[in-house]
């Protein structure tokens with residue numbers, strides 16, 4: 603587990619500070635403008651992980667009624683396998699429970715073994731498959747954890 607890891611809500615200032623390294627150092631899944639729009643959306647919350655002052659990962663969630671959707675979870679490439687995504691996911695789960703959600707759900711590429719391992723570790727179950735969901739090619743697995751409400 604990474605030392606000095608803190609989790610907090612992402613601000614626009616946090617996002618601007620990683621604007622130029624989002625694709626290269628994190629993941630090119632979303633463009634900066636999508637992040638900016640998401641951060642301004644009141645149904646959306648982003649949590650960031652920091653080691654000292656360095657942003658090393660983030661997770662985004664959306665709340666729709668009593669269901670929480672994980673929109674994105676990424677660890678900085680140079681900091682993977684240190685438990686950062688595990689800490690972020692644990693915080694997202696705790697926040698979901700606080701928001702009285704009945705479940706937390708997401709879609710993951712069936713080839714993304716690190717992410718699938720992470721979700722299984724936190725007791726997400728595979729609920730279904732969306733065939734050829736990514737680029738008309740890779741399948742998406744729908745993974746969900748239900749809470750006892």
Ligand SMILES: CC(C)(COP(=O)(O)OP(=O)(O)OC[C@H]1O[C@@H](n2cnc3c(N)ncnc32)[C@H](O)[C@@H]1OP(=O)(O)O)[C@@H](O)C(=O)NCCC(=O)NCCS
Nearest residue numbers: 629675676677682683684685686687688710716717719720
């Ligand atoms: C998926 C991702 C978020 C994991 O982040 P991370 O900070 O490295 O995860 P952690 O260090 O908390 O590891 C979580 C678990 O996954 C395991 N894991 C990590 N990399 C793995 C790999 N390549 N293969 C199998 N398991 C792996 C770890 O061993 C750990 O399990 P353990 O605690 O039982 O040992 C990271 O790889 C990433 O940012 N990927 C690109 C973005 C992405 O695909 N996001 C998911 C979108 S659905």
